[in-house]
Amino acid sequence: MSKNPFTRLLRFLFFAVVVRAVILIALGLTVRHRERLPKDGPAVLAGNHNSNLDALAIMSLMPLRLLPKLRPVAAMDYFFTSSIRGWFATNIIGIIPVKRGSGKEGGNPLALAEEALRRGEILVLFPEGTRGEPETFKQFRKGIGHLAHALPKVPVVPIFMYGLGKALPKGSALLVPFNVTVSVGEPLYGTKSYNEFVDELEASMTALAADEKLPVWE
Amino acid sequence: MTTILGLPANVVYFTAGIYALLALATIVVLFMRWRNPGERYAELMARTDSWWWMIGAFTLAILLNQTVAIVFLGLIAYLALKEYLSLVPTRRIDREVLLFAYLAIPLQFYWAAIDWYNMFIVFIPVWMFLFFPALMALRGQTQGFLRAVGTLSWGLMMTVYTLSHMAWLLVSGDRINPIAGGVGLLFFLVVLTQFNDVAQYCWGKPLGRHKVTPNVSPKKTWEGLIGGIATTTLVAGLVGPYLTPMDWRWSALAGAILGVSGFLGDITMSAMKRDLGVKDTGGLIPGHGGILDRVDSLTYAAPVFVHFIRYFYFP
Numbered sequence: 256m257s258k259n260p261f262t263r264l265l266r267f268l269f270f271a272v273v274v275r276a277v278i279l280i281a282l283g284l285t286v287r288h289r290e291r292l293p294k295d296g297p298a299v300l301a302g303n304h305n306s307n308l309d310a311l312a313i314m315s316l317m318p319l320r321l322l323p324k325l326r327p328v329a330a331m332d333y334f335f336t337s338s339i340r341g342w343f344a345t346n347i348i349g350i351i352p353v354k355r356g357s358g359k360e361g362g363n364p365l366a367l368a369e370e371a372l373r374r375g376e377i378l379v380l381f382p383e384g385t386r387g388e389p390e391t392f393k394q395f396r397k398g399i400g401h402l403a404h405a406l407p408k409v410p411v412v413p414i415f416m417y418g419l420g421k422a423l424p425k426g427s428a429l430l431v432p433f434n435v436t437v438s439v440g441e442p443l444y445g446t447k448s449y450n451e452f453v454d455e456l457e458a459s460m461t462a463l464a465a466d467e468k469l470p471v472w473e
Numbered sequence: 474m475t476t477i478l479g480l481p482a483n484v485v486y487f488t489a490g491i492y493a494l495l496a497l498a499t500i501v502v503l504f505m506r507w508r509n510p511g512e513r514y515a516e517l518m519a520r521t522d523s524w525w526w527m528i529g530a531f532t533l534a535i536l537l538n539q540t541v542a543i544v545f546l547g548l549i550a551y552l553a554l555k556e557y558l559s560l561v562p563t564r565r566i567d568r569e570v571l572l573f574a575y576l577a578i579p580l581q582f583y584w585a586a587i588d589w590y591n592m593f594i595v596f597i598p599v600w601m602f603l604f605f606p607a608l609m610a611l612r613g614q615t616q617g618f619l620r621a622v623g624t625l626s627w628g629l630m631m632t633v634y635t636l637s638h639m640a641w642l643l644v645s646g647d648r649i650n651p652i653a654g655g656v657g658l659l660f661f662l663v664v665l666t667q668f669n670d671v672a673q674y675c676w677g678k679p680l681g682r683h684k685v686t687p688n689v690s691p692k693k694t695w696e697g698l699i700g701g702i703a704t705t706t707l708v709a710g711l712v713g714p715y716l717t718p719m720d721w722r723w724s725a726l727a728g729a730i731l732g733v734s735g736f737l738g739d740i741t742m743s744a745m746k747r748d749l750g751v752k753d754t755g756g757l758i759p760g761h762g763g764i765l766d767r768v769d770s771l772t773y774a775a776p777v778f779v780h781f782i783r784y785f786y787f788p
Binding site: 283285286418421424427429431432433434468470471472473 | 551552555560568750756
């Protein structure tokens with residue numbers, strides 16, 4: 256993320272004005288268990304992924320004072336397709352890039368994310384790895400388990416969201432207003448094996464979803 | 474008509490009265506909480522806080538000027554429709570169709586703003602009613618067609634159409650109400666309908682024994698309903714002669730009509746919530762639930778009052 260004060264101001268204005276206005280007027284969030292959100296970094300906010308708005312919605316849950324610390328973890332190949340897109344992703348959204356598939360080559364795809372947590376930052380991460388079909392779960396990837404296992408003192412907060420996949424699903428550029436339900440789970444810690452952690456996180460997310468009465472969308 | 478800051482004087486006095494009543498209610502709630510600290514009155518406190526915000530926003534927007542007032546009422550209709558469409562089952566194929574449903578809102582409120590009654594009154598129940606099923610048919614998916622058409626038509630009527638009657642009353646009321654204008658009529662409708670909700674709650678909470686609709690809205694009792702309607706009738710008879718062209722008898726009758734229709738709007742929305750298996754329609758207003766939970770009584774009271782006053786008082 257840029258140290259340039261002008262870009263930082265742009266980022267602040269983007270989140271304080273544009274994102275908040277869109278979320279307030281076009282969407283409207285009903286947040287359950289807001290008190291479970293971390294008060295400061297380091298922390299991981301782990302959401303289900305259905306829409307390009309997911310990261311922005313999660314970031315809007317946190318006070319603007321923590322904005323400089325908020326970093327969504329996102330796939331490099333999706334954002335760095337053009338220089339403008341790359342600039343926007345890096346400086347305004349403030350993403351931490353992940354090279355998808357680099358784990359198989361022996362590297363650690365989440366090395367930059369781990370560094371950010373050690374600096375006390377708050378990551379926004381989508382354990383499903385990609386936006387699935389609207390409003391359905393995909394199996395969680397193992398990356399989050401490795402990250403939690405490496406930093407067992409960092410809370411990982413599951414955040415279940417419903418409605419964003421209806422408002423702006425994959426493959427559409429047309430935003431249709433829908434209310435969004437956000438349910439925050441109890442923080443989890445990677446004290447056991449990474450596989451167990453991923454199962455625990457997935458179970459927590461499924462339980463949050465099961466507590467909601469969600470309308471049919473087919 | 475005497476005016477204060479360009480507003481009918483009676484409306485200004487009435488607004489001051491609302492704030493005085495709200496301040497009094499706040500003091501009572503604070504006193505109850507002081508006598509009995511803890512969680513028991515937390516929700517009542519949240520509700521009272523929200524009343525300040527709602528009454529603040531409503532009075533400010535309505536009194537500022539007519540354009541702001543109409544945009545504000547349109548925004549309420551938009552939030553209500555958004556809440557409704559987010560609650561009911563919808564089809565993926567209708568995502569873009571729903572965007573058109575939202576676009577009906579500015580048009581409907583525009584007809585109200587220019588006082589084009591004939592268009593205002595048929596736009597949603599005729600034109601939109603015909604347009605959306607045809608659009609859905611042209612898009613080609615027949616599975617779930619009837620449900621999609623039914624839920625969208627009812628939703629547009631229950632949110633946009635009914636609530637837009639407030640805007641029409643505000644604009645056209647000037648013609649028949651020399652003492653307090655359209656603002657006076659709108660205040661009479663909205664304030665008394667909301668007052669009736671609170672009055673039913675205040676009578677029902679301590680005295681309620683006999684349930685009116687145990688399957689739909691188990692908290693509604695005959696004691697609350699009758700006490701509420703009687704109180705609203707009384708208050709309407711007292712304030713109506715200063716806010717509307719009606720004398721005290723007609724005002725009291727209008728108050729009774731508002732009480733009954735408000736109750737019907739409330740249980741109708743409750744029936745929908747029961748069917749969908751939700752307790753509140755949303756979380757927009759702390760202590761109250763969603764916006765539909767707050768305007769449910771107005772969805773019936775607004776059109777019923779408009780047609781009552783139109784039949785008897787418009788030339």
